[in-house]
Amino acid sequence: MARYQGRIDAELGLGDLIIIVKTVESGGDGSVVVHGPSLVTPRNWMPAGTAFFEEPGLLRFEHVERGELLEVWVEEEYHRHPQQVKLAGTLVKLGAEQEFSDLLAESPWIMEEGLGLIAREYRTPAGPVDLLCVDAHGQAVAVEVKRRLVDTSALWQLKRYLSCIEKDPQWQKHGVRGLLVGPHLRKACKAHLLEESKIQFVRLGFEDVQDLKTSS
Amino acid sequence: MARYQGRIDAELGLGDLIIIVKTVESGGDGSVVVHGPSLVTPRNWMPAGTAFFEEPGLLRFEHVERGELLEVWVEEEYHRHPQQVKLAGTLVKLGAEQEFSDLLAESPWIMEEGLGLIAREYRTPAGPVDLLCVDAHGQAVAVEVKRRLVDTSALWQLKRYLSCIEKDPQWQKHGVRGLLVGPHLRKACKAHLLEESKIQFVRLGFEDVQDLKTSS
DNA sequence: CTGCAAAGAGGCGGC
């Protein structure tokens, strides 16, 4: 049975739990996860920097700075295994948005003929534009890349960026338009796009771009 | 050492790992989490419905339908504890957006004097409006509630709803406007709000509403 | 520190 008080109040009823306590003494960062019999996500957790106190039948986890407290009442402890942790393996990910964006930055013409790269992660007051390009006519093109689904939030995001870039005198001469790039366009987003004369969708997936590059 | 292939490719180098396998046989849902010495989030994981196969020095997790595969090579196994799981405790959360929304639905006048509730989760083609209200002048008011930060995405969300409701003849008589309710307004959003005559921000947190209700 | 956005996001409810 557990109780969490912090960002919300949460009560977890009596049940079987697996608790991982990544104490600093054992080589961890102080974070805690409390898993139930199902789900990928833990039933309860505590962030890095949490202190661990133990009393008979009670595990107490406290993060004073964040004002968070997790208490776990233990009716029966099936098992415990303290383990010193020495090695933190390195995690390498291939195929995340960063890499998709990398490929498109190297070969912007894949998205549209004549397209050239100006900047990556171009900063606007509303946030960073994935790719800022220039087209065959010298017009600026802001590109928002999605590794998976292109939905309305991506459209809003791009519209925000466009409105910022439009206001920038640097780009006012030739105008600005937008490209949404991804493997799939959500229907509701497609409908909205019909009303957006300055924004187009380009259907391109990570694999498509890889194939195009290796074949060329 | 682990390798995941599915939505992306990921390689996890040699290191100490804690693996929770929620096998169906033991009472779980087939999900798997692979934790390193730090972080709340697992280094690798597999969704519910994953099959588990074991070979000498290799743990293999497969989810054929989703095309996902996780392999963990075990150089040294410090410990293993098989455990039948019988009880899944019930998790109750207090203070999530649902409850915040509940409180506001009970007492809409807290947001604005004279405000009355018409509907909760009012369905529009653009999505569900948290609260649909009517003000002292009989004008419809769409309310978007955020438990934490109110940002531009919330503003865009509300604007979408408003444009849908505006088109509905049912509400055209008296007009429609919007309220963003939350404990904090993001600066960039505040700037955008200045240009929105029909949308106002109401600074209210979950605790504020609780206090107002208990005091009244 | 805040602001902003990705994530193998996960998970839930509705249609």
Place this chain on the structure above:
DNA sequence: GCCGCCTTTTTGCAG
């Protein structure tokens, strides 16, 4: 199944 949205999101990064 897709769609829309919340999450104690967590995590990372840049200004």
